[in-house]
Amino acid sequence: xxxxxxxxxPNPLATLTHRxxxxxxxxxxxxxxxxxxxxxxxxxxxxxxxxxxxxVERLGxxxxxxxxxADILLCTGPVTRQSRDRLLRIYEQMPAPKWxxxxxxxxxxxxxxxxxxxxxxxxxxxxxxxxxxxxxxxxPEAIIDGLARLLEQxx
Amino acid sequence: MSRLLTQIxxxxxxxxxxxxxxxxAEFVVEDKPVDxxxxxxxxxxxxPAAELLIEKFDIYHLSTITGDDAGDGVRLLYHFWxxxxxxxxxxxxxxxxxxxxxxxxxxxxxxxEREIQEMLGVTFxxxxxxxxxxxPDDWDGSFPLRRDSDKREAK
Amino acid sequence: xxxxxxxxxxxxxxxKEPLAFSLTLEGEHVIESAMRLGYVHxxxxxxxxxxxxxxxxxxxxxxxxxCSHIHTTTYCQGVEALLGLxxxxxxxxxxxxxxxxxRIHSHLLWLGVQARNIGFDTIFMYAWRDxxxxxxxxxxLSGGRVSHAVNIIGGVRIDLTPEHRDVxxxxxxxxxxxxxxxxxxxxxxxxxxxxxxxIGCLSLEQIRRYCVVGPVARASGLDMDLRRDAPxxxxxxxxxxxxxxxxxxxxxRTMVRMLETVESVHLCRQILTTLxxxxxxxxxxxxxxxxxxxxxxxxxxxxVIYYIRSDGSDKPARVKVRTPTLTNLITLPDQLQNISMxxxxxxxxxxxxxxxCADR
Numbered sequence: 001x002x003x004x005x006x007x008x009x010p011n012p013l014a015t016l017t018h019r020x021x022x023x024x025x026x027x028x029x030x031x032x033x034x035x036x037x038x039x040x041x042x043x044x045x046x047x048x049x050x051x052x053x054x055x056v057e058r059l060g061x062x063x064x065x066x067x068x069x070a071d072i073l074l075c076t077g078p079v080t081r082q083s084r085d086r087l088l089r090i091y092e093q094m095p096a097p098k099w100x101x102x103x104x105x106x107x108x109x110x111x112x113x114x115x116x117x118x119x120x121x122x123x124x125x126x127x128x129x130x131x132x133x134x135x136x137x138x139x140p141e142a143i144i145d146g147l148a149r150l151l152e153q154x155x
Numbered sequence: 156m157s158r159l160l161t162q163i164x165x166x167x168x169x170x171x172x173x174x175x176x177x178x179x180a181e182f183v184v185e186d187k188p189v190d191x192x193x194x195x196x197x198x199x200x201x202x203p204a205a206e207l208l209i210e211k212f213d214i215y216h217l218s219t220i221t222g223d224d225a226g227d228g229v230r231l232l233y234h235f236w237x238x239x240x241x242x243x244x245x246x247x248x249x250x251x252x253x254x255x256x257x258x259x260x261x262x263x264x265x266x267x268e269r270e271i272q273e274m275l276g277v278t279f280x281x282x283x284x285x286x287x288x289x290x291p292d293d294w295d296g297s298f299p300l301r302r303d304s305d306k307r308e309a310k
Numbered sequence: 311x312x313x314x315x316x317x318x319x320x321x322x323x324x325x326k327e328p329l330a331f332s333l334t335l336e337g338e339h340v341i342e343s344a345m346r347l348g349y350v351h352x353x354x355x356x357x358x359x360x361x362x363x364x365x366x367x368x369x370x371x372x373x374x375x376x377c378s379h380i381h382t383t384t385y386c387q388g389v390e391a392l393l394g395l396x397x398x399x400x401x402x403x404x405x406x407x408x409x410x411x412x413r414i415h416s417h418l419l420w421l422g423v424q425a426r427n428i429g430f431d432t433i434f435m436y437a438w439r440d441x442x443x444x445x446x447x448x449x450x451l452s453g454g455r456v457s458h459a460v461n462i463i464g465g466v467r468i469d470l471t472p473e474h475r476d477v478x479x480x481x482x483x484x485x486x487x488x489x490x491x492x493x494x495x496x497x498x499x500x501x502x503x504x505x506x507x508x509i510g511c512l513s514l515e516q517i518r519r520y521c522v523v524g525p526v527a528r529a530s531g532l533d534m535d536l537r538r539d540a541p542x543x544x545x546x547x548x549x550x551x552x553x554x555x556x557x558x559x560x561x562x563r564t565m566v567r568m569l570e571t572v573e574s575v576h577l578c579r580q581i582l583t584t585l586x587x588x589x590x591x592x593x594x595x596x597x598x599x600x601x602x603x604x605x606x607x608x609x610x611x612x613x614v615i616y617y618i619r620s621d622g623s624d625k626p627a628r629v630k631v632r633t634p635t636l637t638n639l640i641t642l643p644d645q646l647q648n649i650s651m652x653x654x655x656x657x658x659x660x661x662x663x664x665x666x667c668a669d670r
Contacts, residue, residue: 041376041457052435112369117299189605218613221630223630240604266636267632288348289670
């Protein structure tokens with residue numbers, strides 16, 4: 001008679017796969033960038049990360065085009081009423097587990113545009129944020145630091 | 156010889172031509188910083204004056220149209236540029252916020268007129284409006300740049 | 311052939327900022343296009359009425375992150391005219407230095423984005439690496455890479471020692487060599503030309519009808535540059551050429567921008583070597599006497615115009631901003647007419663989109 005595998009028995013192969021996947025998520029997070037209404041300052045500092053001086057690809061970070069491939073959503077700019085729906089939709093399209101990073105003062109709190117007739121506030125008015133990176137605009141070093149701290153939390 | 160040979164007319168010549176074309180109209184001229192001359196005229200004279208500037212003096216570059224809630228009406232300023240600035244300054248009373256469009260003469264005026272239409276509630280007769288331009292799709296219909304826009308007056 | 315509609319929506323790898331396009335294709339060619347702005351509309355003109363003139367310098371710097379200095383320059387120029395202030399020459403020269411450095415950084419940024427959009431990632435990496443030299447110069451001068459906060463009403467808040475000036479001149483020499491290499495690629499490299507020649511052509515007649523400004527206008531033969539046509543000091547004393555081309559296509563725009571970058575390096579050198587001595591700013595009053603002013607300047611993307619009306623208090627009654635991108639966006643339906651889907655990216659990046667500027 002073949003011994004039955006109980007549901008509560010841990011499957012060593014599944015645990016190993018899970019650990020490899022977790023290791024890949026930590027070592028190579030793929031980011032998606034969405035500007036929900038910002039001035040572009042934080043966006044160009046983010047793009048600076050891909051360029052030879054900062055070169056985050058050596059750290060495993062790749063900027064993805066589609067929400068379905070991304071692990072981390074990097075939001076810049078305050079959330080305007082027009083871009084709110086699209087921001088929610090992008091978040092829903094990302095597969096779990098996913099993290100949201102709020103880059104720049106505007107994205108953290110609305111920044112200098114607080115009180116505008118088309119501004120809802122920072123990204124945390126719409127999505128659950130896992131990491132806030134301050135600055136106007138935030139320096140590339142600060143972005144790398146923020147992402148590194150987020151990845152430590154993922155463990 | 157890369158510079159196009161366009162003759163630069165003195166403002167006096169333009170003023171003389173306007174007075175000749177509209178003998179019964181009243182024009183008020185004011186010099187403003189930095190290098191601009193404001194020409195105050197009645198709303199119905201704006202389009203004929205613009206036609207004169209374009210056809211007779213080849214002043215076709217409309218920098219922008221400013222809309223301003225002046226307290227006793229909406230003031231429209233048509234800023235032209237021809238090595239110095241000429242602004243056509245007109246006041247529309249609140250009771251009759253209508254003025255013919257300039258887009259058949261200057262297609263580049265379309266975006267400026269659409270912006271004033273949705274921010275201040277001025278109707279430009281003959282302007283094609285395929286939809287809201289800056290305000291979100293779910294806007295409640297009030298005009299953000301009006302003085303009393305906090306009361307949320309509907310259209 | 312059947313028609314399909316392709317949305318190039320607010321989130322797209324081509325676009326750094328949200329802007330919604332809807333392209334109707336028949337086969338491979340675009341027959342109709344529609345555009346929806348407003349995703350980045352922050353209501354800055356309304357916000358400026360609730361802040362003082364000094365707070366507004368901080369606000370207008372954030373209309374756009376790429377051309378932030380020219381916005382504050384135009385705004386401060388207007389408020390200084392209303393106050394009747396005369397900025398000392400050294401302050402004006404330093405303001406112009408940052409304007410030209412910003413022009414170089416903006417054009418190099420644009421070159422990288424254009425190259426990335428046609429698949430030429432190498433030029434993207436090279437251009438942005440060389441752009442770091444400019445950002446280093448700006449950071450040493452002002453403390454910020456992207457947002458400098460150099461302008462105050464009445465002048466500038468920075469100053470320059472002769473040793474620092476010599477360091478910057480050395481950095482400019484390095485930059486010039488790198489820019490010459492990039493110019494050589496744009497001018498002579500066949501794959502770049504194959505992707506950009508005869509794409510998105512605009513004739514001079516269209517430029518005049520749409521009142522287009524900036525490098526897009528200069529690439530189609532319209533010789534208009536406010537630095538030369540409405541010279542405020544120090545541009546009335548500096549010698550520079552305004553590059554104009556006649557082809558009107560995306561390649562001509564690239565050439566105009568690269569030649570302008572070379573001219574800007576020469577201008578920076580002239581400014582640094584002829585910098586007059588003296589103070590860099592004058593004290594400005596908080597309350598501005600009633601009046602109105604129209605202030606114009608030449609941003610990297612074209613003519614930027616500010617209309618400021620004051621009513622005697624310390625807050626402006628009305629500030630109207632019109633940025634060059636808003637003017638150039640109106641040409642997009644014409645440019646997108648009948649082009650192949652693969653060339654849409656070239657056209658979109660050819661007008662140097664800065665939607666944050668356009669929407670305000």
